[in-house]
Amino acid sequence: SDSRILQDYAWFERHLGPLVPIEVVVRFDESCPLSLRERLRVMQTLEETVARHHDPSQVAEATEKTDSQQRTYAGKPAAIMSALTFLPEFPEPTYDALTDPQLRRELATRYAVDVETQLMALLPQFARLGYLHQVNKQQSWRLTAYVGSLDRIDYGQYLKELKAAIAPLFDDSSQLSLIASKGVAANHVSVQFTGIMPLVHEIQRQLLDDLFQSFLSAFAVITLIMILLQGGVIAGLISMVPNVFPTLLLFGTMGWLGHDMDIGSVMTASIALGIAVDDTLHFLTFFRRGLQQGLTRRESVRFAYVHCGRAMIQSTIILALGVSVFGLSDFLPTCRFAWMMSASLSAALLGDLVILPALLISPFGGFFVEYARDGEDKDDAHTVSIPFSPTSVSTVSKSLRVPRRSFQQQGLDSETGAEGEDDAGESSVRFPQAFQDEDYGR
Known part of the structure; x- marks a missing residue:
């Protein structure tokens, strides 16, 4: 909390909103039969689904203010942006005064054509804002949701739950039919998750796995x-x-x-x-x-x-x-x-x-x-024989600074005499290689 970076993040999130983005890209292929208005209806359903899972650190329900069309979440502005954010209102006409069904159908068709024309005119604006990418007849619509960077959120779990909530909208053609009011094959519409949060989460997961391995x-x-x-x-x-x-x-x-x-x-x-x-x-x-x-x-x-x-x-x-x-x-x-x-x-x-x-x-x-x-048995192969007169082992031990028990292990004792006396009256003592280390010279 004393870090300047964390303080700046807290200020931005307190005054502007969450800062960690997650991008959801909906792609309509060239053969998709949905009209532009119906595609925006799909994006609206997607946005409502994301809004319900918007802030995993709180438990609340997404609401919508009809006056400003600003979605809120637990009293805070919902950090969700898409082409719908910049879409003007198209008030639905009322046909209560009309009794002729044929006339009502004609007016409804004319209204739909007018709305479609106005939406087509807005496509360049959506493309400039970065919420639409179009190649020939293939369109990719982008939705951006933001979550808090300082909250104790398991981003991996949040992303997993969000995918589980969105997947049914596009995996089943019947869901698309309910959204678009016409039969649509599921393979005509696909969804992809990208952005900083999925990328950072995947990098962090890979790094942690590599460090553990x-x-x-x-x-x-x-x-x-x-x-x-x-x-x-x-x-x-x-x-x-x-x-x-x-x-x-x-x-x-x-x-x-x-x-x-x-x-x-x-x-x-x-x-x-x-x-x-x-x-x-x-x-x-x-x-x-x-x-x-x-x-x-x-x-x-x-x-x-x-x-x-x-x-x-x-x-x-x-x-x-x-x-x-x-x-x-x-x-x-x-x-x-x-x-x-x-x-x-x-x-x-x-x-x-x-x-x-x-x-x-x-x-x-x-x-x-x-x-x-x-190891000591192997060192015995490197022992040396030093002839000496049959003096006490204690004197030799003191002069070489060798522990007395080492001579006892060799079968020598100052009181019982030395082994290996030869005809010349001298004895031979075999010292292990360990006794020849320089440590004993100190």
Whole structure:
């Protein structure tokens, strides 16, 4: 309501009328037997039908003022314009004083011819106004109806109901017969809906469908990659939980609170998924390193917090603050996109630093331990042998900064001595490749 654009729209609709147009085009083919007067009668019936469905935000009935012929709807001027809007009045003659039926028929025929002649003279004016397009004997008559742009209207539902109300007028030849007072085949008259509202509604529907399909495609591809990286289907699916958490949280909350979704809001789903999976991979990488170093799952989570937690927080703050600048925009989709992105980034960080560690510590984390052990077995093929004198393992552990339990897993203990003593009195210790990482040098 604070937007200048919305304020201007409200002023125009309050002083001039609704601004969102919907066009209904009625086409009469070359072989249509209806006269010009009868065709205008068809347009009048169409206009009355549209008037009954004019304003979907209110419940009222269309009325007609005979003095000014200005149609009203719930006390407001009905925003419907067609050739009938500029049509002069043709008062019907009265034949009550005439007793001769033959004379009455002659006068009625003469009146009809006069009206038809005057209507033919108005065709160029209708064409200049844009409400008539004629090619040879084929005519297209246009009717424009306007609906409010600021009302909470489901334009798609309104357009669907309007089509359902108009279709019977042209699908059944008997309806045309009642309108035109003569038999007319239904294929001689057709109706088409166009204008800004149907066009924008179709574009918005297509964009929303494409964005939803984009999110599903991104989710499927990322899930497949996570399954391959984590070495198991269950582990890959578990790792996707914090990635879909922002989307489920934000859009679920919007649905619960009854907030409408627009293109700017839906665009954030795929973007949030891509950003969340980046932090998830960082956290899982350091968690796996901790497991390969012999740490427990709880200690590996702490190890991941220490090595990548600060970087994840810093990157989220930078991205959220950067995109939040657009939240000050007067363009509503851009403003919603900015705040939705900031909220999605915050929710993604919450999922990676709270939900993901909780899953790793829970029984579900056992699936990641199995993969880490498989990776450690592969690293044994890259071990090195370092000869040393039979000194205590504690001294070697302190000098290399290697956890004591890692030596115990290799069958070494400072109190029981070292394995693998050869004839020269020296021992050989095989260190896994993980112990050779540069992290231990720090």
